[in-house]
Amino acid sequence: MSSHEQALASLVTQLAFSFDGAVLGVALAYAAVRSFLKFAAGSKALGKIRAAPVLRVSDLRSLLDAPPPQSDQEANSELDRSSISDRKLVIVRGQVEANSAVDGSWKSSLRPNVLVSHESGDKAVVIQRTQTCLYNEWKGFFGWTSDIRAIFGKSWREQESMSLRTVPFVLLETGKWPQSEYVVINMDASRHPLPLTTVYHQLQPIDASPYTFLQALFGHEYPVGLLDEEKILPIGKEITAIGMCGSRSGIPEISPCRDLPYFLSDMTKDQMVLDLGFKTKVLLWSGIALGSLSAGILSYAFVRNWSKWKLWRQQRLSQQSREETSDPPLLDSEEDVTDVPDGQLCVICLMRRRRSAFIPCGHLVCCQVCAISVERESSPKCPLCRQLIRNSIRIFDT
The missing domain is CATH 3.30.40.10 (Zinc/RING finger domain, C3HC4 (zinc finger))
Structure with a gap:
């Protein structure tokens, strides 16, 4: 560690332990509160997952009450814009298939609406391509600023650009074809992770140039490699969907629930319960440990600062009383x-x-x-x- 890094680390340590550790205690208390809030949200989601029924795709229509069909064109457009009726939290496991495969129109049979991976050639409904440029920092002769940045971050910098393409897709009941029953997956407003499969992963080094040498000499970031990665959600993959199920135009549809950490996953219901239960236990004990530690540090800091303040006040009062009572002495002779x-x-x-x-x-x-x-x-x-x-x-x- 260089002298600049040591100086900055010493400054951060002094700031954390200032006021006899009060700043560190407040930071630990904030982390404990965050852990308890996440634990409460996780416990609520765990209760919902345990109470959610596991259904087959063919059982959804009997569960939901489909709205009556309307012939009026304006009524149909209003129905498309309206929210899903009779929404219920369910867990459905099925096989991924493009919506065009079950649409039944002649356009979908001529031009199926599916995505094809450029690298593997697999058919998919979701393709995510990520290109990451890796940067490196060499602490050059004039690069003391990079020494300071190295305290808070890695010496490797990443700058990525991601493109995500999706097509409408449905879940079919596994092992049955042709399918007359299916459930539409609504990806609108979903920020949940997707169970994607990596089909391409390659790291290409970037050749150095004279400009790169100047960047390294003055301590600036310079590119060292380019990472290309492609992930897909292939057709035919068996996944689990957990969300709010309703009926739109007589067709079952599942949309994500914001209170749940899962939407589409490779795990079954039992695996979700085990995974979320373990995470909530870790959050609970982390919150208890951080809260106890912060309470001890804050109590110690309060007692120490209170004693210092009382001593300072006592000295101040005695000094003031001494100044008030001590008049300039009279001349002896x-x-x-x-x-x-x-x-x-x-x-x-x-x-x-x-x-x-x-x-x-x-x-x-x-x-x-x-x-x-x-x-x-x-x-x-x-x-x-x-x-x-x-x-x-x-x-x-x-």
């Missing part, structure tokens, strides 16, 4: 201002006799009035040796 040899005059006022010696340096250079004024300064120092003083003492002649 007329000899303090008359007939004083030059070698015994106060070095500050040059009027009175030297009467007070400073502690700890011991210099006898000031009168009692000037010594008290020096003590009341924010940083009292001896006028002769400039050493910090704690107090002064009155010297009496025999």
Whole structure:
């Protein structure tokens, strides 16, 4: 670790442990609250998944009450824009198939609406292509800024561009063809991960150029490789759909539920329950551990700062009372201002006799009035040796 990294790490550590660890305690408390909120959401989703029935595709029509058909064109368009009626949370496992395969129109038979992978040639309903440019940082002669950035992030930088193409698809009951019963998958407003299969993965190195050498010399990022990856949801894959099922124009349709972490998955219901149950337990115990640790740190910080504040206030009150009660001392005799040899005059006022010696340096250079004024300064120092003083003492002649 370089000197810049050590300095920044020391600064971050001092910030975290400032106010006797109060900042660290607040950060841990925030993480604990986040863990408990995620645990509550996960527990709610787990309860919904356990209560959701597992149905076959052919059982959906008997479960839902289909709306009556309407012949009026305006009524049909209004029905298409309306939300799905009689929405119920169900779990359906079936086989992926393009919507054009069950559409039944002559256009779909001539031009099937499916996607074809450019790399593997497989037919799919979802194709995700990702191109990632990998960057590297070399800490060059003038690249001290990269040392600071290395504290918060990896030395490898990634910049990716992703394209996602989808076509309407349905789920068919596994092992039966031709299919008369199917359920439409509605992907609108879905941010859930998809069970995609990787069919292409290749890393191509990028040749260095003179400009790359200059970038490395001055500590800037420069590209080192290009990663191409293609994932698809192939036709014929068996997946599980969990979501709100309703009927649109007499056809069952499943849409995602925002309260659930799954929509389309390779897992069965039992596997989802086990996976989500383990995650909720981890979140619960993480929240308990972080909350206990933050409570201990905050309690310690509160006690320490409260004690420091009481001590500071006590010292402040005593100093104020001392300043209010200590008036400038009266002159002992007329000899303090008359007939004083030059070698015994106060070095500050040059009027009175030297009467007070400073502690700890011991210099006898000031009168009692000037010594008290020096003590009341924010940083009292001896006028002769400039050493910090704690107090002064009155010297009496025999």
